[in-house]
Amino acid sequence: MNRRRLKDRIAGYSMFILTISSLLLVVAMGIGLYLKAAPILEEHSLWDLLSASEWKPMKNQFGFFPFLMGTLWVSALALIIAIPISLLTAIYLTEYAHSMVRRFVYPFLDILAGLPSVIYGVWGMLLIVPWVANVAAPWVGRNTTGYTVMACGIVLGVTVIPLLVSLFIEIFSNVSHELREATFALGATRWQTTKHVVLRKTAPGIIAAIVLAASRVMGETIAVIMVCGNLAIVPGSLLDACYPIPALIANNYGEMLSMPLYESALMFAAFILFFVVLVFNLFSRLVLKKVKTD
């Protein structure tokens, strides 16, 4: 009797400790990144770092503006591509499709969501980059290698579509059947029901899902490195190369060991990313949770 209770207690406590430590890990990461980034913050002001465009680590010039803009451009483009496609796909699957279609498509979406991003990167290099170089750019009279904001945005957009679709599906499935019937019973078509009732009811959830997808897009690394061009310039158009923050960190972390400030600069970049993604995630989780309990 007592032994059984003891085992139960021990199991409970140890699992609790493990859970807490995984939470503490996030905090520890944040603090670690901040401490590592501190040296560069002592030498340059935060504003200077974020607004300067010159990235010359050898000359002690660390301007993060090109990387911030690179991240912004590709994330925005990826979301602009991914949101309408995902939204319409999810609406089709939850509101229109026969259950046979759903049974076929859902596992397929899971597979897509589980594909390693390096595969999306390879696909981008093999298909999207040449398409940008040979079709899209010449069409507007430009000449590029294809490793551009455009290619990067498309690849990222496609990467994030399965995630967005499954989030949207989950959100739409939470809308009660009764509500749909109530509007069908008034003679509404499925589109009217979707537009006026389902989308309205789920608007906060949709926003939360988009924010979640945005944080995923901003943090994506491998696929980005493979197609973004990796030039520390502020992109002026979709057909310029770019250099998002994750690519900066992953590309340079190995070679900056001899320069303390360089390491600190990269840690600062990581900290920005960490902070933004954390805030985005927390925000969207909170909204999603609220949507579900309503």
Next chain:
Amino acid sequence: MTINPFHRNTETDKTSTFVVDRKFPHPDNLRLSTHALSVYIGGNPILKLVNVEIPKNKITCIIGPSGCGKTTLLRTFNRLVDTIEGVKLEGVVMLGDHDIVRAGATEITEIRRLIGLVPQRPCPLPMSIYENIAYGCRIHGISGRKKLDAIVEYYLRAVGLWDEVRDRLHTPASKLSGGQQQRLCLARSLAIEPSYLLADESTSALDPISSRTVEELFVKLKKDYSIVMVTHTLRQARRIADHVIFMYLGEVIEEGDADQVFNHPRHELTQQYLGGAFS
């Protein structure tokens, strides 16, 4: 307060100054009836060769034990059974000239306009009180602020909700109490000028007082609408039914005048059910 959207309310409601014009032509002789209707869900027969005719301007109560097909029959009338996967309809259901079983998507929306539904649980749409009523009108092509204002007021009065909500028409309908929500749902259905009203245990989720209010509304409304009601409460059926359909295992066992069915049931099963032998 009397309700009379068919013939304008000049003589009945002298206090109000608004006017609602009928948007849709008066459906004169819309008869709702079924002939040899069978419904299968996933191959299982839920309704078996049902022949009923819903009398006009009366309250028809469908009674019977759980799982006897009451709700399925009700939902066949406005084709809400379509939302169930693997449903198959056979036979004929006629509403005037509309063949409900064979109706296409466009015709179904018109049929649903003619046959309103008051759901089992109050189910306001995620919008304001005003929009809940205006929504159905907009769907069917009624627009214009003034006109909608008049319609909203008229039907909120019709269900006795106007004085309770006139100051907060643009607040979310979900803030209303359960009974108020159910009356709003009723007003929402009435606003698109149906001829028939379907009520699927519409008072079962309400407190006794709200339940009575809604019940009384149905009694008032039968002057202008033909009401089909599924109910689990025999007492309620006895109170308000004019016509009764008793169903058992997907078949109509007995159908007739309320007085006859309740007081002189012909069929043995009906007698047993009314006597409380099963429920």
